[in-house]
Amino acid sequence: MTNLETTPAPARRAFHHIGIQTDDLANAASWYEAFFECVPSWTLTQFSELTQSRLPGTRELRELTAGDLRFHLFERPGDTAPHPTQSIGGFQHFCLSTTDPADLVELRERWMTLFESGDYAFALPDQPTDIVVDGDGVHSLYVYDVNGVEFEFTYVPDSV
Missing domain, CATH: 3.30.720 (Signal recognition particle alu RNA binding heterodimer, srp9/1)
Structure with a gap:
């Protein structure tokens, strides 16, 4: 890793949460609570028209927190993530x-x-x-x- 000798600009943006789609909210929430030691913060079951158009079929959204780390787990039918060895554009980790x-x-x-x-x-x-x-x-x-x-x-x- 190269350490560049520049002064970074002040942060104007920060992560608020990580959104993760699941087709089994109970399984995912239980695992996040056990692995990350998260606690449930809130649950949502009614969604805006924007959310419904972007994520059709979403049944429930649950926020889990561990300190300042927030996970938004949303239950929605669909395929699970492809294996990382399969090449697709977009998110990796x-x-x-x-x-x-x-x-x-x-x-x-x-x-x-x-x-x-x-x-x-x-x-x-x-x-x-x-x-x-x-x-x-x-x-x-x-x-x-x-x-x-x-x-x-x-x-x-x-x-x-």
Whole structure:
């Protein structure tokens, strides 16, 4: 990774939430609560004309939060995400940072425990990656949620 010596502009935008479509809201919400330690914030079952035109068939939207992290899980019939090895344009993964490399070990172990419990239906059977460390000391772990959405967790040391 190259560290460019420029001063970034002040942030004018920030993520408010990550929206994830699922065809099994109970399964997805339960997994997010267990893996990310989320708590339900609110639920919506009536939608604006705009939402109905953009996401026809949406049955329910549920916000789950973990600290400042918000997930909007919306139940809508449809196909699950394609496997990442299938080439399509668009979204590939979300990356969330950690403040301690030990967090990646704990997250990987938690994912394995949830997967092995048999309590969740996973769209993809792929296991988490090993935790890798690049030449700059950046640690990375990749996992899939129950819908096949890929998350990267990364630890970037202060020196990078």
